[in-house]
Amino acid sequence: MKRFHDGFREIFGSQLVSIIGGLIAGTLLAVYTNKILLIPGMLILLPGFLEMRGNISGSFASRLSSGLFLKVINPNKIKTKLIKDNLMASFLLAVIISFVLGLIAFTFNYFIIGSFTPKIIFIPLIAGIIANAIEIPLTLFTTIYLFKKGHDPNNIMGPFIMSTGDITSIVSLLIVLVII
């Protein structure tokens, strides 16, 4: 029974953090509905775009944590090939996935709605670059900081990435919409 309560408390705590991040992102989405959601195809790419941050940065944080625990990564020395390659690979993955999401939304708009909207390819692509330029280094420094402070990053980084990722994604989409 005690184990049941412990599990309940741990999951509930981490979920509350994610909920707050998600609600902030959702509020931004609701306030700027006219700018974001009224663009044809935006709801097609939005779930994948929000999820991408967790998938890419989550795996990145997990790889870093494993390296830190196995002492392959030195928390005081981050300019190593292992970290640089991890950073670059995560960034490239984010760019590729953002482009694919844009392409799927463009194809849907063209074949189903019948509208030619090349902008929908560039919106997630540029927003993906902006969001990941913030999120990936943030993941790196937070994981190392938590490890140095004696915490297990695996327990904290999941909800942290979920909540910050949702917010940076929506903000970067808004920035791109203002630019375009």
Next chain:
Amino acid sequence: MKIPRQHLEMLRKIKREKYHPLIHKLHKKHKISKKTLFYIKEYGPHTNIFKTIIKESIKILLLASILSSFGGFALESIKNLFIVIMPLIILLPTLNGMIGSYGSIISSRFSTMLYEDKIKKNLWKNKELENLFFEIFGISILTTVIGIILSFIISFFFDYKLSLLIIGKIFLVIILDVVIIVNILFFISVFAGLYFYKKKEDPNNFLIPITTSIADFGNMIILAILVILFF
């Protein structure tokens, strides 16, 4: 302890995708954890880390994106109805993240139960499984209710007119969505987990991608259907 460097170098040269008996031997003889050995094989010196990460991640990420986009199609098709209900827009990122997390929690906890030999023949009378179900079910309902109430408060501050009927409908739609999807995730985790375990595969490697993808895809499809039915 003297590190058997020549053995680690041999290990590093073995093709990544091949499981080699050397891993087991090094683990047994030198008491080096399998995780360390795996990490050396995967990301050791002179390996192309960049290429390894891209090659291993791209397929599953593309699949996840395509599945999410299919879920997005469902929402896009009811866009005009969906975007006028402010609390639903506010809840969209929360719901997606939350249900995906429950998918991975159910999968990883059930996989561990299988390894700990806690799953016996009669699934319906298994106390551990029952506890897991009620724990996840309870948390999902509780967090969903908190999310819904907060979305109402936020909507209220933005002058969104909330009638009792709308409040009731939103509660019903979101709670039903979460209840249906959590049950589906549980069902899939248990039966797919047992299937992979019987095939001598690690259920962790299959269940988490399967359940998180189904959670994203299924959540939006079910949500779209419920919005059409109730609004």
